[in-house]
Amino acid sequence: EDKVVQSPLSLVVHEGDTVTLNCSYEVTNFRSLLWYKQEKKAPTFLFMLTSSGIEKKSGRLSSILDKKELFSILNITATQTGDSAVYLCAVALRGSTLGRLYFGRGTQLTVWP
């Protein structure tokens, strides 16, 4: 079964809009949650979250984790066409599977000019 579920699967917005991408997970021995951006090629790292309630920011992107409710959100404000990509959420676990990431299916974001 899916351990990491992202929503929505696809999102189309206009430049300047604000978007919120969701990632929920159901795992034991949670260690951290990571967000990646994938354009035409390889995923590139955005954020890693390990503690609840602490927002991570990078420019117009921000993310926060809720370990009690088992989800994370990725916010993008004032979207630009260059934000168009697939955004992947992944969870890392403690213990014997340390190192392995469990990826969600991703959210395809399309930003129109």
Add this chain to the structure above:
Amino acid sequence: DAGVIQSPRHEVTEMGQEVTLRCKPISGHNSLFWYRQTMMRGLELLIYFNNNVPIDDSGMPEDRFSAKMPNASFSTLKIQPSEPRDSAVYFCASRRYSLQGGRINTQYFGPGTRLTVL
């Protein structure tokens, strides 16, 4: 510093042929991961190594797939014989493994090999 290097970038082959994909991780990284990405199944972990030792190969689809890491700077993923359903983008990723965790657990992806099996 160079990122993860993969070769070839594109491979087109015929069903039944052997395919070998290559990966050079980032220098100093001691964990290496092979992923496969398709539209239908998304990003799937095939196998990963810590300090050149395979840790989890449960994602390897079947015996036609094999992976090796003879040293810290090189890994191969081999498919023999290849089938059309193996067509996908294969990514290699590396990271510096540590029990302390933190940012150093972040995986860095190579550009991928797009495999087409006709």
